[in-house]
Every structure is written in C-alpha cells, then in structure tokens.
Amino acid sequence: MSTQGKAYIVGAYEHPTRYAPDKSVTQLHAESALGALRDAGLTLADVDGYFCAGDVPGATPLSMAEYLNLNLKWMDGTELGGCSYMVHVRHAALAIAEGKCSVALITLAGKPKSTGMATGTKPRSLGPERPETPFDLPYQTTITSIYGMLAQRHMHEYGTTAEQMAAVKVAASTHAQYNELALLKKVVSVEDVVNSPIIASPLHRLDCCVITDGGGALVITSAEIAKKLKRPLVKIIGTGETINTSNGGYLDATSSGAAVTGQMAFKEAGLTVNDIKYASIYDNFTIMVLIQLEDLGFCKKGQSGAFVAEGNLISGKGKLPWNTDGGGLCNNHPNNRGGITKVIEAVRQLRGEAHPAVQVKDCDIALASGPGLVLGVGHAHSTIIMERE
Numbered sequence: 001m002s003t004q005g006k007a008y009i010v011g012a013y014e015h016p017t018r019y020a021p022d023k024s025v026t027q028l029h030a031e032s033a034l035g036a037l038r039d040a041g042l043t044l045a046d047v048d049g050y051f052c053a054g055d056v057p058g059a060t061p062l063s064m065a066e067y068l069n070l071n072l073k074w075m076d077g078t079e080l081g082g083c084s085y086m087v088h089v090r091h092a093a094l095a096i097a098e099g100k101c102s103v104a105l106i107t108l109a110g111k112p113k114s115t116g117m118a119t120g121t122k123p124r125s126l127g128p129e130r131p132e133t134p135f136d137l138p139y140q141t142t143i144t145s146i147y148g149m150l151a152q153r154h155m156h157e158y159g160t161t162a163e164q165m166a167a168v169k170v171a172a173s174t175h176a177q178y179n180e181l182a183l184l185k186k187v188v189s190v191e192d193v194v195n196s197p198i199i200a201s202p203l204h205r206l207d208c209c210v211i212t213d214g215g216g217a218l219v220i221t222s223a224e225i226a227k228k229l230k231r232p233l234v235k236i237i238g239t240g241e242t243i244n245t246s247n248g249g250y251l252d253a254t255s256s257g258a259a260v261t262g263q264m265a266f267k268e269a270g271l272t273v274n275d276i277k278y279a280s281i282y283d284n285f286t287i288m289v290l291i292q293l294e295d296l297g298f299c300k301k302g303q304s305g306a307f308v309a310e311g312n313l314i315s316g317k318g319k320l321p322w323n324t325d326g327g328g329l330c331n332n333h334p335n336n337r338g339g340i341t342k343v344i345e346a347v348r349q350l351r352g353e354a355h356p357a358v359q360v361k362d363c364d365i366a367l368a369s370g371p372g373l374v375l376g377v378g379h380a381h382s383t384i385i386m387e388r389e
Contacts, residue, residue: 006097008226011040011219028109036217049101053084081372085340086382090239109215110335148200158302166193171313176326214334238385240264257381258295280342282370324358
C-alpha cells in the first residue's frame with residue numbers, strides 16, 4: 001500500500017535540553033510527547049497509535065503507554081537504531097492509511113551526555129547472539145573506527161579528501177550559529193576541522209557528531225483530522241525503508257541503504273532529486289553525509305566531496321540547503337539517534353518556521369533520510385519525502 005497523501009505531520013517538537021542529569025528518560029519522552037501534541041493542538045486523549053524504539057524504558061511501547069495512560073488501537077516498537085523514527089513515520093502513515101489508527105504519536109529520548117557515554121570510541125559488544133560477534137569481537141570494534149575505515153575506502157576509490165569531508169562540518173556550523181539551542185554554535189573552518197585531533201584516521205574530532213541528552217516527538221494524523229487543525233499542512237508523499245546486511249563481509253563500503261530507500265521514496269512521490277528544496281540527511285559522521293548524497297542521487301558516485309566543498313549544503317548559498325538546525329554534527333544527537341530531529345527540521349522548513357537566516361525560500365518539498373545501526377555490521381536506512389500542501 002502507498003503512503004502518498006494518506007497522512008500528515010501535524011505536530012513536531014524537539015526537546016530544548018542538551019544536558020538533563022535531573023530528568024529520567026521517561027520524563028524526556030513524556031515532555032517531548034506533550035510538546036508535539038501541544039504543537040498540533042491535540043491531547044493525549046486523542047492518541048490512538050504509539051510508535052517508539054528501544055530507547056523507551058523496558059524497550060517496549062507498553063511502558064510509555066502506561067506512563068502516559070494512552071488508549072491505543074495500534075502500537076509499534078520497531079528498533080532499527082537511529083533511523084527507527086523515520087521508519088516509524090512510514091509505519092504510522094501506513095497504519096493510518098489502513099484505518100488502524102488516526103492519531104499516531106512517535107517519541108524519542110535519551111541521556112548519553114549526562115551518563116557519560118563515550119559515543120563511538122568505546123568498544124561495545126553487539127551481543128552473544130549476533131552472528132558477526134565471534135568474528136569482530138577480538139578486534140574490539142568501535143563505531144568511529146568502522147566509519148574511519150569507510151572514509152578511507154571512499155578516499156581510496158574516489159580521491160575524496162579530509163578537507164572535503166570537513167566542508168560538511170563547516171556547513172553544519174554555519175547553520176548552527178543561528179540556533180540558540182545548538183550544543184556547538186561556533187562557526188568553524190576547514191582548517192579547524194582538519195587540525196582537530198584524529199579519532200579514527202582519517203576522521204577528526206570535528207568530523208564526529210555531538211553527544212547530547214534530550215528527545216523529540218512527532219504527531220501524524222489522517223487527512224480528515226489534519227485539515228481540522230489550525231496548523232500548516234505537511235503531507236507525507238513518499239517513504240522507503242531497507243535493511244543492508246554485511247553480505248558475509250563482501251560489502252560495498254562506499255554505499256548505504258539510501259540507494260534503496262531514496263529510489264522507493266522518489267518513486268512513490270513521483271518526484272526526482274531536482275524537486276527537493278531542502279534535505280535533512282543524517283550526519284553521525286561527515287563521511288556518511290557524502291555517501292548518502294551520492295546514494296540518494298544528489299551527486300554521482302565519487303563527486304560528493306567536490307559538491308560539498310563548493311558550499312552547496314549552505315542555505316542561501318548552495319544548491320541543496322541541508323540540516324539547517326546544525327544537525328547531529330553541531331546541534332543535537334539525542335540518545336545517539338538523530339533520525340527524529342531530521343524530520344522535525346524538515347517540518348520546520350516546510351512550515352516556514354526555521355530561523356529566518358536559514359529558512360529556504362518557497363520550501364514546499366523536503367526530504368529526511370538517514371541510517372540506523374552500523375554500516376558494514378548490520379545497517380538499516382529510511383527516507384521520507386514531505387510536501388507543504
């Protein structure tokens with residue numbers, strides 16, 4: 001079944017905190033939920049569908065449904081890492097199209113900053129039942145080292161440079177300076193990035209995302225309900241999701257699931273990359289932005305480095321305004337899962353509610369896209385295309 005035009009995003013809320021040692025994860029989920037419902041002009045009593053991932057207490061929708069006292073017809077606890085929440089947008093739109101629910105709530109929350117999580121630099125066991133664990137465990141894999149190897153491969157294949165990757169961070173910081181809530185507001189230069197400490201060659205510290213507490217939420221409804229609310233209409237017109245396995249070690253280290261989900265979403269929407277006015281593309285590391293730009297079709301393979309180095313991601317200057325809130329590289333990466341923030345900023349752009357300095361003129365079509373879990377180990381991906389009606 002197609003999701004095109006069957007569901008609307010009517011509420012979007014990004015929790016303002018970036019450091020919350022005095023709040024529980026449950027509180028952050030609840031406050032985000034209430035914020036998104038308030039934005040939509042709805043209440044908890046209106047919610048009949050709830051969608052969440054493994055960051056909720058107990059890793060099940062039941063815990064937050066109990067805490068919020070939700071009366072539900074539909075629940076979805078799909079866990080796919082950082083892109084879970086974009087997948088939830090798709091699942092909510094499908095559920096609404098099938099009449100399973102009419103008001104869907106999606107929440108995310110986490111506290112990696114206040115709990116001292118060493119995101120990306122600490123070896124982590126993927127669990128004894130994961131099939132790759134016996135092979136990878138002796139090497140003490142870290143997330144950053146994996147993405148460092150992906151960056152090295154992209155450099156080897158296409159001549160990509162550290163300076164070109166650094167241009168992604170420059171674009172993010174150029175936007176973040178206007179976001180009063182961004183964790184990093186200082187505008188940086190290419191030199192600042194390449195002179196920051198190496199974390200996993202060739203990735204420097206400033207090639208990596210920030211670590212923040214916080215959360216966010218979205219409210220999605222049927223067309224009938226959306227058109228009764230006093231909010232700008234943001235329609236979901238194309239979606240895609242996929243799983244990209246490691247293929248027994250024979251993987252293409254310069255490609256992501258965006259090559260699949262982008263095609264799915266564009267086909268469903270009946271659009272091409274030339275129709276996109278604004279893009280939220282997941283930026284856990286600068287290299288992942290380059291890879292996804294190519295896989296989504298905004299650049300040919302191997303040409304994304306030159307594309308970003310020309311300033312094309314900067315709003316008001318480039319061809320593809322991108323992550324105008326500062327993204328995961330500068331603004332917010334709650335619970336190491338930035339997928340929901342990508343949709344939230346796309347909604348702001350479509351409503352004309354982004355900061356005036358970065359608001360895209362006549363923004364009527366926006367894309368949100370990103371990965372989940374770890375490329376090369378077990379990788380998920382989702383793409384959402386939205387339209388201002």
